[in-house]
Amino acid sequence: MFLNGDVKIGLAIKSVDNVATVLNDVSCGEKILVKFADNTSTRTIVSRENIPFGFKVALKDIQKGEYVIKYGEVIGRATEFIGEGHLVHVHNVEGLRGRGDLKNGG
Amino acid sequence: MTFLGYERPDGSIGVRNYVLIIPGGIISDVISNFVTGCKTIVTADSGSGRSKRDRETIARTLIGLGMNPNVASVIVHGRGLGSGYPELNVNRLADAIAKTGKRVEVLDGSNDSTLDLVVKGINLAREMVQEASRLRRREFDDSNLCVGVKCGASDTTSGIVGNPVVGYFFDKLVGKGGTALFGENTEIIGAEHILAKRAVNDEVAKAILEVARETEERAKLIGEDIRTINPVPSNIAGGITTLEEKSLGAIAKSGSMPIQGVLKYGERPRRRGLYFVDNWMSMLSIFLGYAAAGAQIVLFQLGGGGLVGDTILYSSGGVVAPLLWLTANPKTYRRFGDEIDFYSGTVIEGKETIQEAGERLYNLILDVASGTMTKTETLTHVDPNQIYTVDPML
Numbered sequence: 162m163f164l165n166g167d168v169k170i171g172l173a174i175k176s177v178d179n180v181a182t183v184l185n186d187v188s189c190g191e192k193i194l195v196k197f198a199d200n201t202s203t204r205t206i207v208s209r210e211n212i213p214f215g216f217k218v219a220l221k222d223i224q225k226g227e228y229v230i231k232y233g234e235v236i237g238r239a240t241e242f243i244g245e246g247h248l249v250h251v252h253n254v255e256g257l258r259g260r261g262d263l264k265n266g267g
Numbered sequence: 268m269t270f271l272g273y274e275r276p277d278g279s280i281g282v283r284n285y286v287l288i289i290p291g292g293i294i295s296d297v298i299s300n301f302v303t304g305c306k307t308i309v310t311a312d313s314g315s316g317r318s319k320r321d322r323e324t325i326a327r328t329l330i331g332l333g334m335n336p337n338v339a340s341v342i343v344h345g346r347g348l349g350s351g352y353p354e355l356n357v358n359r360l361a362d363a364i365a366k367t368g369k370r371v372e373v374l375d376g377s378n379d380s381t382l383d384l385v386v387k388g389i390n391l392a393r394e395m396v397q398e399a400s401r402l403r404r405r406e407f408d409d410s411n412l413c414v415g416v417k418c419g420a421s422d423t424t425s426g427i428v429g430n431p432v433v434g435y436f437f438d439k440l441v442g443k444g445g446t447a448l449f450g451e452n453t454e455i456i457g458a459e460h461i462l463a464k465r466a467v468n469d470e471v472a473k474a475i476l477e478v479a480r481e482t483e484e485r486a487k488l489i490g491e492d493i494r495t496i497n498p499v500p501s502n503i504a505g506g507i508t509t510l511e512e513k514s515l516g517a518i519a520k521s522g523s524m525p526i527q528g529v530l531k532y533g534e535r536p537r538r539r540g541l542y543f544v545d546n547w548m549s550m551l552s553i554f555l556g557y558a559a560a561g562a563q564i565v566l567f568q569l570g571g572g573g574l575v576g577d578t579i580l581y582s583s584g585g586v587v588a589p590l591l592w593l594t595a596n597p598k599t600y601r602r603f604g605d606e607i608d609f610y611s612g613t614v615i616e617g618k619e620t621i622q623e624a625g626e627r628l629y630n631l632i633l634d635v636a637s638g639t640m641t642k643t644e645t646l647t648h649v650d651p652n653q654i655y656t657v658d659p660m661l
Contacts, residue, residue, distance in 0.1 A: 164617040172427060182423045182506070184615055198427075214598070215423040215506035215572050229508075232426070234458070236512035249508065251494070256509035258456050259486040259493030 169208075171195040171218055175233030176202070180217040180249050182231075187212040193246075195220060199233075209246035217249040229254050268443070268629075270636035271404035272336075272411065272563075276368025279336035280411040282563040282636040284402060285587050286395045287338045288388070289329045289360065290347035291652075293381065294374070298342070298388040304396035306587050308332065308555065310652040314349025318658035322354040328533040328654050329355075331559030333364035333371070337587040339399035342391060344374035346384065370395065404638065410444030410539065412636060415557025415565045415588070416520050417451065419550055421498075422505025422570030422596060424615065426516020428624075429568045429595030432611040434522035435625025436632070441524040441541045448530070448557050449521045450544035452482040453497050457511030458518045462543065467525045474529040478545045497548075504573025520568055532655040533559035552653040554584035564632060565590050569607075571599030580606040581643045583650045589641045593628070608641050 164170055164184055171181035171193040181195045187208045195204050204220075212218050217231070223243040228235045237254040247253075273281040288295040288307045295307035314325045333341040341364050345357035353359070357373055365371040372391055376384035416433050418425050437447040455462060459479035466472035486493045494503075498513045507513045527540040533556045536542050546556050554565045565585040571594055580592055580603055594600055597612040604610075609628055613619040619627075635641055 164615060174427070182427060213506070215596075217423070217506065217508065231512060232515040234461075234511070234515050236457070236515065237509040250506070251503055251508055254508050256457075256492070256494050256511055258510055259453075259483050259497075261487040261490045262492040 169193045171206070172198060173220065174198045174231060176200055177230055177233050179220050179223055179230050181220055182215060182217055183212050184214065186214050187218070193218060207246050209244060210248050212248050219243045219245050219247050219249050221245050268409045268633060269406045270409060270412070270633045271638060272407045272636060273339070273402050273404060274407070275336050279561070280407045281336040281338070282638070283337040283587060283589065284339050284399050285337055286340050286342065286392055286399055287333055287587060288342045288392065289333060290350070290355070292347050294344055294346050294384055294388060297385045298392050301389055302392040302396060304399065305392050308586055308652050309649055310654060312654040312656065313347050314352055314355045316661050317349070317656060318661070319354070321656040321658050322349065322352050324532055324656055325349065325654050326354045326360065327531070328555060328559045329360055330363040331533045331535060331561070332555070332586060333360070334367050334535070335558050335561060335563070335587050337563050338369070339402065340370035340372070340395050342372050342374055342388060342395070344376065344384065344388065346376065346381070409440070409633060412440060412564065412632070413446035413448065413562045414440060414632065415448035415554065415560070415562040416568060417548065417550060417553045417566070418517050418520055418568040418570070419548065420501045420505070420569055420571050420574050421507060421513060421516065422502065422572030423507060423516070424572065424596040424612070425568060425570040426519055427595070428611055428614045428621065429570065429593060430516060430519035431621050432595065432614070432624045432628060433520040433566060433568050433593065435621055436628045437520070437522035437541065438524055439625065439629055441522070444539055446536060446539045446561070447522070447541045448544050448560060448562055450546040450553065451517060451548045452478050452545050453486070453510070454514050454517040454548060455479050456483050456514055458514035462518055462521070462526060465523070465526050467527055471526060471528055475526065475543060478529060501573035501575065502570070504575065505570050506572065530560060532556040535561050547655045549653055550582050550584050551650055552655045554582070554588065554590060555586055555652045556655060558585045558588040562588050564588055564635060567592050569594040569599060570596055571603060572596050574599070581646055581648060583643065583648065584652060586652065589635060590643045591631070591635065591641050592643070606642050
């Protein structure tokens, strides 16, 4: 359903998502064919760093403080600027729920 | 579609045919190790030093396990540490299970030494397993099945493929009139609004939102970012970034059918259909709770991309309910294939659709229901159980 020969694939769940999950180990500079689970459109982006299988790549520039969207839902907020093609993970995204560490509880 | 099962006096249909010995402890342990066809619960949660609410949970779990359709008959004894509390009284447990019409024997040993009681129990258990073995499997409709699921060591393959395949299976089972249980109260935080929309009525919607609120409040009281606890390290190593992302992937295992209600740990659903269970993720806890709620089969949908070390996968957590290991992660399957009952990474590899994998899972479950052993069932190893209690230990 998802993989396609030697082409590196990124899967986004909804067209509004600003991240995709890569389904291969992707090296910096490689092209990623991004498929969307909710429609037949595709687009190609270039990875700007190594992205291991199952990790997320930014589909567009995400500003510091902007929401990160997957499944068409908010999964967190960028803690720094994330450029298109970069790895999106715990080093640049924070969760908004269950934040006992924050004064207002998140 | 049909499977071959054991009919019980209350009309429920078992997929296995065990004699259960409760509560946990040395008496049950020795008998069930010595006599074939017996099961017991291995746990330190005896009820001693627990609040009334938690003792009720332990009692509900023991009673529910005895009522499970996979249990032919039950031996109850009063040598558990918590047996002195009224909720865990031997006769209370035995009477509640006996309402199903199945045979329940109280092992009376008030004047016996521990080993004398073991000998009595062995003789009784031998007679009971022989009696149970006289029952034959017959053909029954798949609407008699109840299946519980947990996702664990989740990675991003879980939310994209593994859980949606289980969701397809759940939709089909519920559509045919069967019962499906999912839960994990921490792993709905960030996705509870989606589940609430699927509730059959406002009351159930409120109950779902309340579970998420209560769990999140408990988490915040610790004063940590929940991400230092959950998503657990193997989730983060597997590409999951936040609890919200984990939850949104986790709820895919529930499919798309209406949610009929919110059940407590070990609580039996009143009707058939899909239910959310207010339980905790641990595989040593959750499968026992599903079995106590009446699940004949339990599923562990494994991510595994972030597992470290030589993690051993087998678990006897469902005690009387056989467990199937599922994964959608090709790397996990390559490494742990010996332990995996069902692989849906074919969807990632482009060989199958989610629907096709879901159909394959449905057929496998019917096969297991008819008697085919799961990988875990081929082992005599028994993992300990952890009953889901919430109050302080005093």
